[in-house]
Amino acid sequence: MAADEMDGADSSELLRAPLVIEYPFNRTTGPVVGAFVTALRNRTVLGIRDTSGRVVCPPVEYDPRTGAPLEELVEVGDAGEITSWSWVPEVREGQPLQTPHALALIRLDGADTSLLHVVDAPGPDSVATGARVRIRWADEPTGAITDIECFELDGGAS
Template identity: 65%
Template structure:
């Protein structure tokens, strides 16, 4: 007879797993049109001219805004201010990052340009923090080629001469005005998932989809969040769901995304996996985009390395009845 006590207790799920850490990059181009004030400001930079806007109480705001931040009154009275100014506060940046104005250590400064009542944020090229101080006089260093963007100002540099280019009233009229801009937005960070998401990711590597159940409302969330978004209590009970599911809603994408090798148009959908109470987001493949529909039954197609579903394809089953997924819309 063998005693059960001689057998070691089972290890908890993922007890010996290596913690997951991954570098992540979120990047997209932000495109916006410009109103008359911002258009004049950026077109002015292209012409080596800095414009501010005058408020009803006589203050000059740089950068200019289209509405008074205190009274919400519309502002259109443009004023040319100087290319020289005074540092009002600063912080030293010893390790410049990708996309910052300079690739050598520099100071972030707020500069009140001559003729302005507010300060402009930009970079100051200085040999070290000992060369920077509040009250330091500085001058704009213009880019050799200017396009009508804040980067037309390369940076500021220390200056001990007289004020430059404070011209007073300005019509804001230029030839070929800048009417829109595209600003690249990028966020680089290191992501370390918590307990719930780590268990979910480890299961995906085994081609399983695991969520967690709320102990109070009993809903199953995939991907798990570690806490129920409805009840606010911790979710610790793992539940394997799917892998098949039902398309609840979807959209047709007609614009090709950067670095995404998928021909347009294609479809992204919310998919309610069998046994889950929250629809997840996934691409639909293996079917023409105009045949995707609510209620379509789908299954995952895994990536070549088997780490996660690349997309979902039809299973061939009859469509799900609307009543079976209407609560998940």
């Protein structure tokens, strides 16, 4: 068969199939993330102090700049401000909220870094960098990041 013949095949020659790639990760949390998610189960958020005194939230096991092991977990607030965000107009399966929402970096009060989470808001016009947001806790916490159901705009029902 010649190439022109082969490539002249109409699109019905082209096969398609659904392909799902799944990884059933079963992860150990370690001493720092384990404490973080355990605290979430108790509706408390923990950060960790790095070697320069900044509070990193979510906490990490090693200093992001020096690599030194970190040991001083500290409690941070359940409200903070948006440092960056993006609107998700079309929700996909598996996303934390099944309505259009913002994905945002949120610096919690008492922390010096930002946490990635979702903000339940009526539309992109109601979201802004610098806006205050507060945690809405899941009804039945399990010890996971999803114990924070989402953030909502502070001072206004969203």
